[in-house]
Amino acid sequence: MEYLSAVFQEVYKILFLLVPVLVSVAMIVWLDRRVWAFVQKRQGPNVVGPFGLLQSLADALKYIFKEIIIPSSSNKVIFILAPIVTMTLALIAWAVIPFSATQVLADINVGILYLFAVSSLGVYGIIMGGWASNSKYPFLGAIRSAAQMVSYEVSIGVIIINVLLCVGSLNLNDIVIAQKNMWFVIPLFPMFVIFFISALAETNRPPFDLPEAEAELVAGYQTEYSGMMYAMFWLGEYANILLMCAMGAILFLGGWMSPIDVYPFTLVPGAIWLILKILLLFILFALVKAIVPRYRYDQLMRLGWKVFLPLSLTWVVLTASYLFYFNLLPVN
Amino acid sequence: MIAHAIFFYTFSIIAVVSAIMVTASKNTVHSVFFLILDFISISCLFIMIGAEFLGMIMLIVYVGAVAVLFLFVVMMLNVAQQKNQWFAGQQSSRHIPVGLIISTLIFFEIIIVIGGWKYKPEIFDINNSISQASISNTHSLGQILYTDYIHVFQISGMILLVAMVGAIVLTFRQRSGVKRQSYIKQISRERAEGVEVLEVQSNKGVKLDD
Known part of the structure; x- marks a missing residue:
């Protein structure tokens, strides 16, 4: 009985985390479209609900009632599994995101590695969807996406090493607390820029949305999906974007810590600061989508392997030698 | 439990x-x-x-x-x-003996490892360096990997590097007649070398030197 109640407590905690995440994914889609529209001097969705806030819910309702079409030549099990995998992976990563020093679902030792592992698993949803559709455009989209995500993961991993050198721990809360005096965005600013661009590529956002480039590949790996399955890909994609923003906020912008450590600011709960930082990063994501044209595929690969990887590796050497010679290495 | x-x-x-x-x-x-x-x-x-x-x-x-x-x-x-x-x-049957030999080898290797573990635990005793409750798993791994086993670590890194270079050398082939893009060339192109403004007379056209 005691065991059962403990299990129920955990389930409550998970629900209290996941339901807000799902609702905020819906809201963030609205925000994305609004920012995009404002850059182009349009109004964007403004009809359903106040300021069009309920637009995403209306869209979701529409998707639920649409027919799910499974192509007869597809590999059915994997075809159905693909959106489920995408969605699940986008949601399980939130387990380790700290909203304050105590408000975290799983405060594990290797939190940042867990985040990195889950985001590198994200590629499977796309490959499975692309392959199981058994059609040309989805397959090409899946191959592009796999190559792109594997390439940019390398530079994200190296950037994480930069931050870890300054922290000396893999725990996300330790990473946040290590930024008490100065956010890592100041000493590691070039790394922050590279992280931001790699996060765009990792989440298949414009200007790196080649896996679903509508001008070349119809809709890439999503071409054969319809109804709720398409909506799940969509939700998973936006949940991943939010996760990348959260990762950026934790690694470089001080996570749940207030920007200045003085009285009225410290009253605000950490979760609010984290959400504000995520929103700031997300608005940057949306602006990039609105103002930058799409990359060509060979340019994308060149940027990942020939520019970002050497740059971030050099920065690791620089950071390490700086910390070593000024005796700042975090040793415990 | x-x-x-x-x-x-x-x-x-x-x-x-x-x-x-x-x-x-x-x-x-x-x-x-x-x-x-x-x-x-x-x-x-x-x-x-x-x-x-x-x-x-x-x-x-x-x-x-x-x-x-x-x-x-x-x-x-x-x-x-x-x-x-x-x-x-039918041609697949000649792979079977090789597969059998390799799997028997691996089987005996596993038996040796497990047997050694079972009957001579002191061979595998790494308690003194690893399982201190005070430091995390990652710290203890780093502490022995970069001190006691630094040479092994670096040699394995070198082996991986050699394998990578080998794979690239084996698959690399130089094709002739492929036009390559040079980004520096593209970016450093000036207006003067790309565009020429000509006065065109009616019914005469322009002769381009090509």
């Missing part, structure tokens, strides 16, 4: 079944997916024995990178054609 046992048996059953399915399933892509499932459940087992760093690295390296490349290669194969060749043809 019961919960621990339940989790252990769930993960190990998934691991063993998916390992069998890797070889048993007829669709090669399915085998790779089972291999991924196997990797994931093994990394769960790693986490259960407290080696959380190894578990995560297993996920990142094997599932996140190596298996993606596997999948890449396998997806390019024509599955239907393969079935005909491998399951109906």
Whole structure:
């Protein structure tokens, strides 16, 4: 009985985390479209609900009632599994995101590695969807996406090493607390820029949305999906974007810590600061989508392997030698 | 404790079944997916024995990178054609002795390792360096990897580098007649060399020197 109640407590905690995440994914889609529209001097969705806030819910309702079409030549099990995998992976990563020093679902030792592992698993949803559709455009989209995500993961991993050198721990809360005096965005600013661009590529956002480039590949790996399955890909994609923003906020912008450590600011709960930082990063994501044209595929690969990887590796050497010679290495 | 046992048996059953399915399933892509499932459940087992760093690295390296490349290669194969060749043809039988020899070798290796562990535990005694409760798994791994085993670590790194260079050299071929883009050339192009303004007379046209 005691065991059962403990299990129920955990389930409550998970629900209290996941339901807000799902609702905020819906809201963030609205925000994305609004920012995009404002850059182009349009109004964007403004009809359903106040300021069009309920637009995403209306869209979701529409998707639920649409027919799910499974192509007869597809590999059915994997075809159905693909959106489920995408969605699940986008949601399980939130387990380790700290909203304050105590408000975290799983405060594990290797939190940042867990985040990195889950985001590198994200590629499977796309490959499975692309392959199981058994059609040309989805397959090409899946191959592009796999190559792109594997390439940019390398530079994200190296950037994480930069931050870890300054922290000396893999725990996300330790990473946040290590930024008490100065956010890592100041000493590691070039790394922050590279992280931001790699996060765009990792989440298949414009200007790196080649896996679903509508001008070349119809809709890439999503071409054969319809109804709720398409909506799940969509939700998973936006949940991943939010996760990348959260990762950026934790690694470089001080996570749940207030920007200045003085009285009225410290009253605000950490979760609010984290959400504000995520929103700031997300608005940057949306602006990039609105103002930058799409990359060509060979340019994308060149940027990942020939520019970002050497740059971030050099920065690791620089950071390490700086910390070593000024005796700042975090040793415990 | 019961919960621990339940989790252990769930993960190990998934691991063993998916390992069998890797070889048993007829669709090669399915085998790779089972291999991924196997990797994931093994990394769960790693986490259960407290080696959380190894578990995560297993996920990142094997599932996140190596298996993606596997999948890449396998997806390019024509599955239907393969079935005909491998399951109906006779030529596959000559691989069986090699496979048998390798699997017997691995079997005896595992027996030696497990037997040594069982009867001479002091050989494998690394308690003095690893399992201090005060420091985390990652710290203790780093402490022995970069001190006692630094040469082994660097040699294995060199071997990987050599393998990588070898793979690139083997697959690299210089094709003639391929036009390459030079970004520096493209960017440093001036208006003067690209555009020429000409006064065109009516009914005469312009003669371009090409």
